[in-house]
Amino acid sequence: MEEKYCENSLAPASGAEAVDFLDICKLRQSCRSFSDRPVEHDKLVKCVEAGRLTHSGCNAQPWSFVVVENPDLVGEIAKCGRQLKQNAFLGTAKAFIIILEEHAVLSPVISCFLDSQYYAKGDLGAAAAYVCLEATTQGLGSCHIGVYDRARICKLLNIPAEKQFGSVIALGYPADDVIRAKKRKSFEDIVRFV
C-alpha cells in the first residue's frame, strides 16, 4: 500500500476533520449484534493497515493478518466461536480479522537478555486494539473473541496447526447505534501521578 504523509505530520490531511482520539476510544465498544449490511473491502483494508502500523518491541512486527470476507468462510468461522453460548451473535458477523503471532526478530542488544517472543503477546494486543479502533473510525462494530475452536479455524484457513493466535476479531456494521456507558475502574483507583 502506498504510504501517504501530511505536510505537517501532526495536522490532518487537507480537507479532513481532526479526530479526537479519546472520542474514538469512547465510541469503540464490543459489538454483539451486526446488521445485514455487508462490509466494504476497502474498510477492511484500512483496519488491517492500522494493525500493520502498530508499534512493536524492536519494531519486530511479530504478526500477520488473515482477513475473512468470503461470506461462506465467514459463516464457518462464526461457528468456530460459538462454543461459548454468549458468542452466538457471531452468526451476524460480516467479516473476521485473525491476527497470528509470527517469529519476532529482536535487536541483538535485547535478544541476548530476552526470548524472541518476549514482547509478542503485548505487540499483538496493541495491533488488535489498532484494528478495532480503526473499525470504529470506519463506522464499523468490532468484537474481540477469546473463545474459539482454534484447530478448526486453522483447518478452514490453511493456517499451520502450531501457529499461535493473537486475536480473532469479528466485524460488521452495528445493528443499532446505542453507545453503552463504559464499565471501567475509576481513574482515581488506577492512576497515580508522582
Ligand SMILES: Cc1cc2nc3c(=O)[nH]c(=O)nc-3n(C[C@H](O)[C@H](O)[C@H](O)COP(=O)(O)O)c2cc1C
Ligand atoms: C482478549 C479478549 C477476549 C474477548 N473475548 C470475548 C468473547 O469471546 N465474547 C465476547 O462477547 N466478548 C469478548 N471480549 C470483549 C470484552 O468482554 C469487552 O472488551 C469488555 O467487556 C469491555 O467492554 P467493551 O469492549 O464494550 O468496552 C473479549 C475482549 C478481549 C480483549
